[in-house]
Amino acid sequence: MKQMCYIGNKILREKCKAIKEITPEIVLIAKELIETMQAHNGLGLAAPQIGYNLRMFAIQVSDEIDEENYPKDAAPIVLINPVITRFSKEKIVLPEGCLSIPGLHEEVIRPQSIDIEALDVNGRVIIEKDLKFWRGRCIQHECDHLDGILFIDRLPSDLKKKHDAELKEIEARFKKI
Numbered sequence: 001m002k003q004m005c006y007i008g009n010k011i012l013r014e015k016c017k018a019i020k021e022i023t024p025e026i027v028l029i030a031k032e033l034i035e036t037m038q039a040h041n042g043l044g045l046a047a048p049q050i051g052y053n054l055r056m057f058a059i060q061v062s063d064e065i066d067e068e069n070y071p072k073d074a075a076p077i078v079l080i081n082p083v084i085t086r087f088s089k090e091k092i093v094l095p096e097g098c099l100s101i102p103g104l105h106e107e108v109i110r111p112q113s114i115d116i117e118a119l120d121v122n123g124r125v126i127i128e129k130d131l132k133f134w135r136g137r138c139i140q141h142e143c144d145h146l147d148g149i150l151f152i153d154r155l156p157s158d159l160k161k162k163h164d165a166e167l168k169e170i171e172a173r174f175k176k177i
């Protein structure tokens with residue numbers, strides 16, 4: 001398991017580099033991503049959140065929901081060089097949080113469904129279509145991480161302002177870690 005990087009850490013604001021070759025080191029980082037995601041009970045975890053400027057993330061949530069609208073788990077997978085190839089015009093509001101911004105949750109509006117293309121750790125092409133609910137949402141959140149974007153950047157300015165003091169407090173609290 002790796003140490004998490006928290007808001008205030010510059011790596012979370014960098015645009016991550018594409019992975020040219022799936023080396024043993026990349027396979028090891030994929031393992032670290034899954035271990036760290038699971039240790040923190042996350043739905044997903046992007047490489048910059050554990051200190052790597054690389055376009056890859058782990059996810060373990062499905063696009064199915066139970067009777068109470070809770071997300072159902074999926075087998076953990078690491079997606080490499082992911083690209084969202086389609087965003088739906090329809091948007092949906094869902095609450096988001098982030099392991100790099102502990103304690104802050106807010107509703108975010110994003111496209112309702114997406115299609116994606118990526119590689120898995122074996123270099124196989126993964127295509128997933130019409131991903132809705134939490135898998136679609138989580139992948140959009142993780143892809144944002146690879147471009148240095150955090151979910152708070154997606155909030156309307158008045159809502160972001162409302163969380164300003166809380167964000168500064170979280171940043172100060174996790175600075176020493």
Ligand SMILES: [Zn+2]
Nearest residue numbers: 097098099100
């Ligand atoms: Zn996040």
